[in-house]
Amino acid sequence: MTDLTVALHAGAHKTATTHLQRTMADNMALINEAGISFRGPNAFRTPGATLRHMFEIGLKMEEPIPGGPQAMLKNLADGRDRLIISEENFLGSLNPPDGPFRRLLYPDGPGRLESLAKRISPCPLDLFFAVRDPATFMQSAYSQVLSSGRKVSLQDYVNDVPPKKISWFRLVRRLVEKNAARRIWIWRYEDYPKIQEQIYSHLLTPEIARSIVPHPVRVNKGLSQAAVEACLSDDPQSPSAPEAKAHYPVGETYPRYDGFSEEARRLSRIRYEDDLERIAALPGVQLLRP
Incomplete structure (x- = not known):
């Protein structure tokens, strides 16, 4: 097991x-042939057998x-030299079941990362993590809340x-301070379409990355302005979020929901860019850019 690396x-x-x-x-076939094991969220979503349960965190x-x-x-x-785990719930939940948006992003995440590194020692751990402009991040989180049935x-x-108060730098700095990950790879959600090969080059290998075929469709398109208005309607017959999403799909006819003012979005972008510059200067962190 000493030759195993974990991402x-x-x-x-x-x-x-x-x-x-x-x-x-x-x-998966290409990845397996290269001696790499990939385990996605379906491997860690059984009650009582989450990633935290498995590693007693x-x-x-x-x-x-x-x-x-x-x-x-x-x-x-499974006998391979590299294990890749992809599970966004490991660092914590995005939305409390019945509460508001968290002021501090993933407050328990750094401690969980530190515990995982100890559990898998002496195998080195690499962390891969994406960030997003806080305004669109919060709006997407809000759409998820509506989709769960909360009105x-x-x-x-x-x-x-x-x-503008949401800080990715604060979270990444806390992750770095735990000294749990050998390397931390960070990228902007907004750059994802352009840098997928870069991501897979570090997650897998440069050779495999050149052969990876991205999934052909965007998975989650969020809610349109019309869909959100329909969900929040006082009409007893108002549709559920999935129904509203299907009836008012995001596109030219129904623009994506945007609940923040232009000024709020401007200040969010400023804070975001400042955060990225500070993140890139942290030791052991590699910020991937196009």
Whole structure:
């Protein structure tokens, strides 16, 4: 097991994680042939058998696997030299079940990363993580809340937390300070379509990256302005979010929902670019750019 390397793709949520996971699944034969094991979220979404349960990070499995975390690691690697885990829920949830948007992104994430690194030691751990402009990130999170059935306004959901107050730098700095990951690879969600080969080059190998065929369609398109208005209507016959999404799909006819003012979006972009510059200067962090 000492020759095994582990890569954790930990999100963030709403940064094309599902598209990356489906691309990996589409190219599974190629990845397996290269001696790499990929485990996506479906491997960690069984109640009582999440990634945290498996590696005994603040939780205990009802029936612990004989041999503990090292045996689990061996099972997941399946005899291959590199294990890639993609599970955006590992660092924490994006939305509390009934609460507002979190002021601090993934507050328990750095501690969980540190625990995982200890459980898999001496195998080195690489972290892969995407960030996104806070304004569109919060709007996408809000759309997810509506899709779950909660009927809440954007104003109540953001809880007086403007996008300019959301800091990716603060989170990444805390991840770095734990000194748990050998390397941390970061990219902008907005750059994802242009840098997929770069991402797969580091996640897999440069040779395999050149042969990876991206998943052909965008997975989650969010909600349109008309769909959000329909969901929030006081009409007893108002549609559910999935119904509204199907009836008012994002496109030329129905523009994407945008609940923040132009000024709020401008300030969000400024904070975002400042965060990215500071993230790129952190030790052990590689910011991927087109």
